[in-house]
Amino acid sequence: MVELRRYQRAPVDIAVEFAAKGSPKRSSGRAKDLSIGGMFVQTATPLPFGSEIVVHVVLPGQKAPMALPAVVRWSRATDGMGLQFGLLGARETHAITELTSKAP
Secondary structure: OOOOOOOOOEEEEEEEEEEEOOOOOOEEEEEEEEOOOEEEEEOOOOOOOOOEEEEEEOOOOOOOOEEEEEEEEEEEOOOEEEEEEOOOOHHHHHHHHHHHHOOO
16 A cells, blocks of 8 residues: 655554634544644544644653644544644644654
């Protein structure tokens, strides 16, 4: 199978919380893979395609939580959702790059 992804992904298993942009109501899930371009979140409450969200997560090796802007690129009620990150800051970009560079 040919891999068409733009960025290398790292398998992870990290607790996350997410909320629709502007909403105080957070839902929970688990990030199962991660790249500088986005992540897959396994959740029982995926948001619909096109939703703008904020993912709240503490990445491995980091002490402070991060708020990552994203857009839902696909969503399946039985599985979760695929997210594409928006503009990330230097700290977030560095943390994600460090994780993915160590991926098998």
